[in-house]
Amino acid sequence: MLYAPDGSGQGLMPxxxxxxxxxxxxxxxxxxxxxxxxxxxxxxxxVWPHCPVHPDTHPLTATVVAGTAVWACPKNGATVTRIGTLESGARPR
Incomplete structure (x- = not known):
């Protein structure tokens, strides 16, 4: 479960x-x-996580590349990082 500051929650489904x-x-x-x-x-x-190539225009997309879960730019398809390894500045503010 994920909870927002207002107490609302959302479940996750694998x-x-x-x-x-x-x-x-x-x-x-x-x-x-x-x-x-x-x-x-x-x-x-x-916009989260921010695309480092196109900041504040679109978020990254969660996808799978070569068997690895990654965050990628939806505009150019470039892999930015493996999911779970975002830099601290890329986290929600």
Whole structure:
């Protein structure tokens, strides 16, 4: 469960029948959706995690590349980092 400061919560559902990397990317996408909603409700930028190549224009996309769950730029497809290794500045504010 993920909980917002207002006490609301959202459950996470793993992708059944998927590879471990696909399950991780699916869970990361669910966390991302929750974080974006929480940021928007606080009046903050709802772009998370920020794309380092295109800051404040779009978030990164959780996906699987070569069997590894990664955050990638949705515009150019470039892998930014493995899921779970974002720099501290890339976390929701």
């Amino acid at each position: 992708a059944m029948g998927a590879t471990p990397a696909e399950r991780l990317a699916s869970l990361a996408e669910q966390v991302q959706e929750w974080a974006v909603e929480a940021l928007w409700s606080e009046g903050a930028s709802a």
